[in-house]
Amino acid sequence: MEGHQTPRDIDVTCPRCKEYYSKLSLRHHIRKCMGGIPGKRLSNLHVEARKLLSNVHNRASTDDLRQKTFPFFNDDELTNALRYDEAIILYGNYLCRKYTSEHNDPQIRSNLRSYGRLKLAIREENPNINELFDVLDTTFVDLIISGIEKVSGLNNNTHLYREPSTALLLAT
Structure with a gap:
């Protein structure tokens, strides 16, 4: 073999x-x-x-995202949604510049995976969306809100989130 x-x-x-x-x-x-x-x-x-x-978008900062963040992701659908989304990569570059200490790497990966889940939830409702930049328009506000509610686990009966911190992160 x-x-x-x-x-x-x-x-x-x-x-x-x-x-x-x-x-x-x-x-x-x-x-x-x-x-x-x-x-x-x-x-x-x-x-x-x-x-x-280092299969990542070409705008990814070399040392940070390519060597410290993306190699630690599992090869799954979520990671594939992250790799070439320019908005997520630019946000990842920002996080890597802001949080330079090595102990912050899991936090950066967690934030990126949250945005990847949001992208997949939005794409599930509207398959024409390829990148998060595509939804940065006022006509897609309802789509973004429903994606955040889905990723954060909104209970329609109690109107409480299963993961309120994720809702806050994505809404910010």
Whole structure:
């Protein structure tokens, strides 16, 4: 299986030899390539592999978003919604400039994922929306509000949010 390169199997790059391997076979390859993984967990290995690819919008700041934020995201639909949305990337650049300490990185990732969930909720209601910049128009205010209510878990009976802090973050 090692070195097998069909398009659906190529998921990650070996941080040392820069060869492509599937996620499942990378750990077996690393044993041979690096002589084991001393002190590193497999999840850290996948983060290092994603740092090499840095599949992010070209307006992303190199050191911050490309190396400290996006490699730690799981490869899922939410992350794909974040990667190339210019508004979210610009907001991520702003957050990385504002919060420079390493202990703020989880907070930055959490904020970006919240905006990604908002984008997916808006896109679910209106599939013509491709980026958050598309909804920055007064005609889409109701769409933005319903997206925030959906992401924050508004209970229509009690009119209380399941996650009020998310509603506050997205409304701000």
